[in-house]
Amino acid sequence: GAVVSQHPSRVICKSGTSVKIECRSLDFQATTMFWYRQFPKQSLMLMATSNEGSKATYEQGVEKDKFLINHASLTLSTLTVTSAHPEDSSFYICSARDPRGGNTEAFFGQGTRLTVV
């Protein structure tokens, strides 16, 4: 199947700093990518939809000025957590759909575990 890669897989940062997470589609082009957040023992919650060449669409309750999304190319979307706070500690996951061959399933990155201290 198609490959979606996230980097870094783990990051620890101090409160008040910013952290950038990258999501890459390695063997296909993705005009749309999705960012999810998952707290311990909970399910994935969609944060935002990243659109190549245009502004991201945020879900209700997600602060767009805190979670900056940039989708500058067809293979890369970045999520920047600004002014990180301990409550932002979570597992962040991106996904994208490989449009080739009429595929309909989504492929996910391996996730990034963010710990804010």
Next chain:
Amino acid sequence: DAKTTQPPSMDCAEGRAANLPCNHSTISGNEYVYWYRQIHSQGPQYIIHGLKNNETNEMASLIITEDRKSSTLILPHATLRDTAVYYCIVRVGGGNAGNMLTFGGGTRLMVKP
């Protein structure tokens, strides 16, 4: 997207078939049933999907009832590596399949030796 209901947890003996049920009584005619799983601390992994016919691939089989109100994911010979949370999701396929997925609570499958 239609809502799904899954048991929160299940156990299965290694080597046995794992049958994971999912209820989706409000599914619409153009909605597919998708199954994903998430092994601890990893991103979700696509398993299988179907519309109304039963489907089988190298990972699993998907049995959808005739009225499409429920389905069962079957792992024919569960291994310890199949221990994961399994998510049943119904959503519109085709051209809208690029849209986001709505995850419910899933079923935590524990495969035991």
